[in-house]
Amino acid sequence: MDRERGHEDSDHLQLRAWLRLLTCTNLIETRVRGGLRETWNITLPRFDLLSQLHRAGDDGLTMGDLSRAMMVSAGNVTGLVEALVGEGLVRRTTSAADRRQSRVRLTQAGKRGFEAMLPEHERWIDEAFAGLDRGDLKRLLELLAKLKQSAKAAERGGKEAA
Amino acid sequence: MDRERGHEDSDHLQLRAWLRLLTCTNLIETRVRGGLRETWNITLPRFDLLSQLHRAGDDGLTMGDLSRAMMVSAGNVTGLVEALVGEGLVRRTTSAADRRQSRVRLTQAGKRGFEAMLPEHERWIDEAFAGLDRGDLKRLLELLAKLKQSAKAAERGGKEAA
DNA sequence: GTTAGATACTTTAGACTTAAAGTATCTCGC
DNA sequence: GCGAGATACTTTAAGTCTAAAGTATCTAAC
Numbered sequence: 001m002d003r004e005r006g007h008e009d010s011d012h013l014q015l016r017a018w019l020r021l022l023t024c025t026n027l028i029e030t031r032v033r034g035g036l037r038e039t040w041n042i043t044l045p046r047f048d049l050l051s052q053l054h055r056a057g058d059d060g061l062t063m064g065d066l067s068r069a070m071m072v073s074a075g076n077v078t079g080l081v082e083a084l085v086g087e088g089l090v091r092r093t094t095s096a097a098d099r100r101q102s103r104v105r106l107t108q109a110g111k112r113g114f115e116a117m118l119p120e121h122e123r124w125i126d127e128a129f130a131g132l133d134r135g136d137l138k139r140l141l142e143l144l145a146k147l148k149q150s151a152k153a154a155e156r157g158g159k160e161a162a
Numbered sequence: 163m164d165r166e167r168g169h170e171d172s173d174h175l176q177l178r179a180w181l182r183l184l185t186c187t188n189l190i191e192t193r194v195r196g197g198l199r200e201t202w203n204i205t206l207p208r209f210d211l212l213s214q215l216h217r218a219g220d221d222g223l224t225m226g227d228l229s230r231a232m233m234v235s236a237g238n239v240t241g242l243v244e245a246l247v248g249e250g251l252v253r254r255t256t257s258a259a260d261r262r263q264s265r266v267r268l269t270q271a272g273k274r275g276f277e278a279m280l281p282e283h284e285r286w287i288d289e290a291f292a293g294l295d296r297g298d299l300k301r302l303l304e305l306l307a308k309l310k311q312s313a314k315a316a317e318r319g320g321k322e323a324a
Numbered sequence: 325g326t327t328a329g330a331t332a333c334t335t336t337a338g339a340c341t342t343a344a345a346g347t348a349t350c351t352c353g354c
Numbered sequence: 355g356c357g358a359g360a361t362a363c364t365t366t367a368a369g370t371c372t373a374a375a376g377t378a379t380c381t382a383a384c
Contacts, residue, residue, distance in 0.1 A: 012284070013291075013296065013299040013300065013303065014284075014287050014288045014290075014291035014294075014299065015284055015287050015288075016303060017291060017294075017299055017302050017303050017306065018190060018287045018290070018291070020303060020306040020307065020310065021183070021186065021187055021190075021306060022187060022191075023233070023306075023310055024183065024306055024309050024310050024313060025183055025184060025187040026233045027233075027310065027313040027314060027317060028180060028183075028313050029184075030233070030317070031313070031316065031317055033372090037372095037373085043339070043340080044340095045339085045340065045341090062362080062363095063362070063363060063364095064361090064362060064363080067363095071185070071188045071189075071192070072340090072341070072342085073341070073342055073343075074362075074363060074364080075341080075342075075343085075344095075363085075364070075365075075366090076340070076341055076342075077363090078363070078364055078365085079339090079340075079341090079364095080340085083339090098349075098350070098361090098362080099348080099349060099350085099362095100348065100349045100350070100361065100362040100363065101349095101361095101362060101363085102362090102363080122174070122176075122177055124316075125176050125177050125180045126176045126177075127316040128176075128180070128309075128312060128313040128316045129175075129176035129179060129180070129309065129312060129313075130312055130315070130316060131308055131309070131311055131312025131315065132176075132179075132305070132308055132309060132312060134175065136305055136308065137175040137176065137179055138175065139301060139305060140179050140302075140305045140309070141175065141178060141179050141182060143294070143298055143301060143302045143305065144179065144182040144183060144185075144186055145182065146293055146294055146298065147186045147290075147291065147293070147294060147302070148182060148185055148186050148189065149293055150290060150291060150292055150293025150294060151186060151189040151190050151193070151290040151291075152189060153292070153293065154193065154286075154289040154290045154292060155189060155192070155193055195342090199342095199343085205369070205370080206370095207369085207370065207371090224332080224333095225332070225333060225334095226331090226332060226333080229333095234370090234371070234372085235371065235372055235373075236332075236333060236334080237333085237334065237335075237336090237371080237372075237373085237374095238370070238371055238372075239333090240333070240334055240335085241334095241369090241370080241371090242370085245369085260331090260332080260379075260380070261332095261378080261379060261380085262331070262332040262333065262378065262379045262380070263331095263332060263333080263379095264332090264333080
């Protein structure tokens with residue numbers, strides 16, 4: 001038996017990693033949120049929604065697509081889309097094939113507006129990660145990919161209960 | 163000149179790392195939030211506040227300490243503490259030395275309650291990180307420490323603007 | 325001692341978020 | 355065709371969160 005082994009169970013590496021992950025996310029999110037508000041007077045969730053639509057292209061996304069992509073509840077998406085429609089940044093049409101669905105797209109104003117914000121948004125992110133070199137970034141990406149898979153697996157495990 | 167170099171500027175490693183970081187945080191946070199609600203009918207911010215007080219020990223923390231530790235606004239802390247006082251989990255006293263300050267502590271019920279939740283909370287975190295071995299966890303902790311410093315530096319840079 | 329400014333906290337208005345219940349529509353077996 | 359159940363979305367109630375303005379108290383220069 002390895003004398004040192006006992007210690008391994010009580011150094012709480014997972015918990016420490018989780019807390020540090022949260023701290024990093026909070027720091028960066030606070031920076032981005034503040035920048036978006038000060039520079040374009042837009043909120044982070046609205047920016048995020050525009051971003052998903054921009055990535056999706058001309059066909060747009062359904063409400064359900066948005067909910068999954070943004071990892072928020074369907075009710076939340078309803079409110080955000082309403083707000084953005086009100087601001088003229090987003091357009092919403094009922095699907096002809098399935099009248100329960102609606103399809104959400106950027107308007108021209110929404111596309112132009114989002115593309116204007118994009119470079120500075122990326123600059124804020126780049127600044128936050130400036131202390132990491134390319135090797136660090138690649139290792140971090142790999143570890144986070146692993147964590148993402150692991151967390152997804154745990155999520156299912158928790159729901160289905162074996 | 164390295165032909166490959168040009169590509170380095172446009173692979174958006176930082177942005178990809180940020181999005182993946184957010185995904186991981188969301189996944190784990192959703193799991194923990196759901197567990198806390200289903201198992202003890204408590205919210206994550208309240209659990210977090212109890213956690214900070216538990217770590218602080220018998221002297222408790224001021225409202226400002228809590229705000230900084232939890233990385234949320236002072237007004238937010240006011241509401242959370244009120245709720246927890248109402249539930250009898252937390253006690254609040256005005257500081258004699260400085261009557262602007264108050265000091266917040268766990269009640270006996272709060273301490274017992276929190277300590278009852280602690281092991282299962284840690285189990286959820288352990289499960290989320292189960293796919294990472296000790297080496298992975300140590301590398302992740304290191305990279306996140308670096309990122310934390312970097313993000314803090316960027317935060318200051320953004321505010322002070324040289 | 326007064327007072328100008330700083331500090332600790334609260335209040336307010338508005339936005340975000342969720343879980344749960346509700347509505348409308350679709351699908352599929354019969 | 356016709357339900358029964360599934361699916362897409364909305365509504366509601368309650369909680370979280372922030373920025374900004376406001377209150378109370380302290381500090382320090384004079």
